[in-house]
Amino acid sequence: MALNVLVVDDSAVMRSMLIRTLRLSGLPLTNVYQAGDGAEALTLLASHDVDLALVDINMPVMNGEQLIQRVRADARLAGVALIVVSTEGSETRIEALKARGASFIHKPFTPEQVRSTVLRVLGVADA
Amino acid sequence: MPESLTAPLADAASETFESLAYCFAEPAPPSAVPGAGVDGVVAVAFEGEARGGVVLQLSGGVLSAMAGNMLGLEEPASPADQRDALGEAANVICGNVLPRVAGVAAVFALGVPQHFPTWQAAIETIGSPDAHIALEVEGGRADVALVMRPAA
Numbered sequence: 001m002a003l004n005v006l007v008v009d010d011s012a013v014m015r016s017m018l019i020r021t022l023r024l025s026g027l028p029l030t031n032v033y034q035a036g037d038g039a040e041a042l043t044l045l046a047s048h049d050v051d052l053a054l055v056d057i058n059m060p061v062m063n064g065e066q067l068i069q070r071v072r073a074d075a076r077l078a079g080v081a082l083i084v085v086s087t088e089g090s091e092t093r094i095e096a097l098k099a100r101g102a103s104f105i106h107k108p109f110t111p112e113q114v115r116s117t118v119l120r121v122l123g124v125a126d127a
Numbered sequence: 128m129p130e131s132l133t134a135p136l137a138d139a140a141s142e143t144f145e146s147l148a149y150c151f152a153e154p155a156p157p158s159a160v161p162g163a164g165v166d167g168v169v170a171v172a173f174e175g176e177a178r179g180g181v182v183l184q185l186s187g188g189v190l191s192a193m194a195g196n197m198l199g200l201e202e203p204a205s206p207a208d209q210r211d212a213l214g215e216a217a218n219v220i221c222g223n224v225l226p227r228v229a230g231v232a233a234v235f236a237l238g239v240p241q242h243f244p245t246w247q248a249a250i251e252t253i254g255s256p257d258a259h260i261a262l263e264v265e266g267g268r269a270d271v272a273l274v275m276r277p278a279a
Binding site: 010011012014020050058060082086087088089090091092093107108109110122 | 172194219231237
């Protein structure tokens with residue numbers, strides 16, 4: 001398994017934290033792409049093969065909910081696994097995101113939480 | 128100030144410093160919000176089943192340590208990254224305190240972090256605190272206020 005990952009967050013610090021966490025988690029990363037909002041993410045997804053996208057919710061231009069809606073509506077992106085990484089605390093909104101096919105990691109997160117969620121979403125047993 | 132707000136605010140703030148930034152936090156002795164040695168002040172407003180905001184001020188060098196930890200740096204983080212880290216910390220505190228005080232069924236929309244030159248300027252914009260806590264963090268101090276009003 002070699003992963004192409006897209007990290008979408010308007011905070012450059014949070015993107016760096018997530019990427020460092022992914023690397024510390026021992027996940028086999030091939031390419032890691034970054035986007036500062038949903039619109040940038042869609043542009044990247046149109047031109048790069050991505051296995052997994054980690055997506056913040058509150059972002060300018062196009063938020064995470066809109067991005068997930070667009071990705072799920074595009075058959076060419078059906079293979080992209082989606083994980084929302086957010087401070088969202090409302091079970092109502094979290095369940096709505098899950099109903100759209102996204103998993104959820106709550107901020108602040110631990111490397112173990114990121115690793116286990118990524119492996120579960122990709123259907124890979126933890127070693 | 129009501130314990131129903133201060134206790135969850137202290138818990139959310141402590142957990143954020145420890146989990147997000149690997150900074151140990153413990154309650155600070157009660158005193159006035161520092162006006163000198165301030166690293167930065169930021170607020171995250173929210174609206175939904177209630178409206179208000181979280182104001183966060185770091186002083187005494189906490190911000191540099193926190194941003195460095197978040198980025199895994201040995202050297203000090205850049206001013207832009209420190210500003211970004213401050214906003215993200217306030218965002219995480221806000222997102223984590225709201226379900227504790229309003230319940231997990233409540234839905235809120237959080238605004239983008241707004242930076243202010245002083246604590247007073249933030250309070251004048253966001254509102255008078257309904258809860259305020261102070262924490263000792265990395266040899267410095269964090270002041271966190273929660274403003275919570277009925278939805279308009």
